[in-house]
Amino acid sequence: MICCKECLDLLSDYLDGDLDAQTSSSLEEHFQDCPPCIAFLNTFKTSTELCRESLSKVEIPEMVQIKLKEFVTQNMRKKE
Amino acid sequence: MSFTQNKETREAEEALVREFQGGNLKAYDKIAEIYQKRIYALSFNLTHNPMDAQDVTQEVLLTLFKKANTFKGKSAFSSWVYRIALNTTYMKLRSRKKEPNVSLEDLLPSYNTSGYQQDKIQDWSENTESLLFANETREVIQKAVDQLPEKEKVVFVLRDGEGLSTEKVSDILDLTIPAVKSRLHRARLFLRKKLSPYFEEYHSQRGKK
Numbered sequence: 001m002i003c004c005k006e007c008l009d010l011l012s013d014y015l016d017g018d019l020d021a022q023t024s025s026s027l028e029e030h031f032q033d034c035p036p037c038i039a040f041l042n043t044f045k046t047s048t049e050l051c052r053e054s055l056s057k058v059e060i061p062e063m064v065q066i067k068l069k070e071f072v073t074q075n076m077r078k079k080e
Numbered sequence: 081m082s083f084t085q086n087k088e089t090r091e092a093e094e095a096l097v098r099e100f101q102g103g104n105l106k107a108y109d110k111i112a113e114i115y116q117k118r119i120y121a122l123s124f125n126l127t128h129n130p131m132d133a134q135d136v137t138q139e140v141l142l143t144l145f146k147k148a149n150t151f152k153g154k155s156a157f158s159s160w161v162y163r164i165a166l167n168t169t170y171m172k173l174r175s176r177k178k179e180p181n182v183s184l185e186d187l188l189p190s191y192n193t194s195g196y197q198q199d200k201i202q203d204w205s206e207n208t209e210s211l212l213f214a215n216e217t218r219e220v221i222q223k224a225v226d227q228l229p230e231k232e233k234v235v236f237v238l239r240d241g242e243g244l245s246t247e248k249v250s251d252i253l254d255l256t257i258p259a260v261k262s263r264l265h266r267a268r269l270f271l272r273k274k275l276s277p278y279f280e281e282y283h284s285q286r287g288k289k
Contacts, residue, residue: 003195012265016246036197038274040189042205047272047279048240050211054221055241060120064134071138072112075145076105 002026004037011044093157101149108148112141118242119165125237126169127176128222136168143168155251162252174179184229184266187273204276204283211282224274228267235260236267 007030012052014027050079095268099107104232119140143164151160190198208255228236238249239260250260 003191004197005189005191005195008197008269009265012261012268018261034197036082036199036201036246039201039203039205040197041203042203043276043279044268044272046205046208047275048268050208050217050275051221051225051236051268051271052240052243054218055119055125055237056227056243057218058121058124058241060117060137061130064120064137065116067134068112068116068137068141071108072141072145075142076108079105079145 001033002030004030004034007034007037008040012042015045015048039065087147090156090158092142094153097148097151097157101151108145111144111148115144115161116141119161122162122165122237122242123169123172125225125241126166126233127173130177132169132172133166136165139168142164156248159252162238166252182269184232187270188266189269189273202276202280202283204279207283207286208279211279217278218277220275221271224271227274228270232263232267232270235263236271239264240268 007027010023014024019027031041044050057080093111096107096110096114100111116137120133120137123136124130127133127136140161144161147164151157192198225233227237234253235249235255238244238252239246244252246257246260247262249255250257253260255263
C-alpha cells in the first residue's frame with residue numbers, strides 16, 4: 001500500500017481527475033485505512049473550493065466599468 | 081469567472097485582432113469589452129487593491145491599443161493579454177512595500193521516516209458553505225493568498241482563480257505542465273494549512289450552537 005506522503009503528493013491530480021484508474025484506486029485504498037488522510041483530503045478539498053470560489057467572485061465595480069469605457073472611447077477618438 | 085477558451089472563441093478573437101490591426105476601431109472596443117473584467121479580476125487577486133486593479137486594467141487596455149500591431153499570433157491572443165496583464169501588475173507591485181512571504185516549506189505536510197503523516201488533522205470540512213458569504217472569510221483567504229510565494233501565487237490565481245486550464249497556464253507562464261501542477265499543488269497545500277486555524281475555529285463555534 002502507498003504511504004501518506006505518496007498519497008498527499010497526488011491529491012491535486014486526484015481531485016483534478018488527472019490520475020489513471022489504477023493510481024486513483026491505490027489512493028482510495030489508502031484512504032479507507034487512514035483516517036488522518038481522509039481528514040486531510042476533506043479539508044484540502046474544501047479549502048481549495050472555498051479559495052477558488054472566493055477568488056472567482058471578484059467583480060469589476062460598475063463605476064470602474066464606466067470609467068474604462070470612457071477611456072476606451074477616448075483612445076478610439078484620438079486615432080480617428 | 082471561469083474562462084476556458086475553445087477553438088472557435090480563439091479564432092473569433094484573433095479575427096477581431098486582425099480587424100483592429102487593419103484599422104477597425106470598433107474591434108478594439110470589443111476586445112476591451114471581452115478582456116477588461118478578466119484583467120481586473122486577475123490584477124485584483126494579485127494586488128488586493130481596487131485602485132491598483134483599476135490602474136492596471138486601464139494600462140493594459142492602453143497597451144493593447146498601442147501594441148496590438150506587434151501581436152504576431154505565435155501563441156493565443158488571450159495568452160498574450162494575460163502576459164501583459166501580469167507584467168503590468170508586477171510593475172505596480174514593485175512600487176509597493178512588500179510583506180515578507182511565509183516559508184512554504186513550513187506549511188507543507190510533515191511525515192515520519194516511513195512517509196506517514198505526523199500532523200494531527202482535524203476535519204473541519206463539514207458545513208462550511210455559509211463561510212463563503214462572510215466578508216471576513218474573503219479577507220482571511222485574500223491574506224493567505226497574499227502570503228504565498230510569487231511563483232506559487234501566480235499559478236494559483238490563474239488556475240484556480242481565473243479557472244484556466246493547466247495547459248493555458250503553462251503557455252502564459254512558459255512553464256512545463258509538471259511545473260504548473262507542482263506549483264499549484266504546493267499553493268493549495270499552503271492555503272489549506274494557513275486557513276485551517278480559521279476554519280477549525282468556525283467549525284468548533286458551530287458545534288457549540
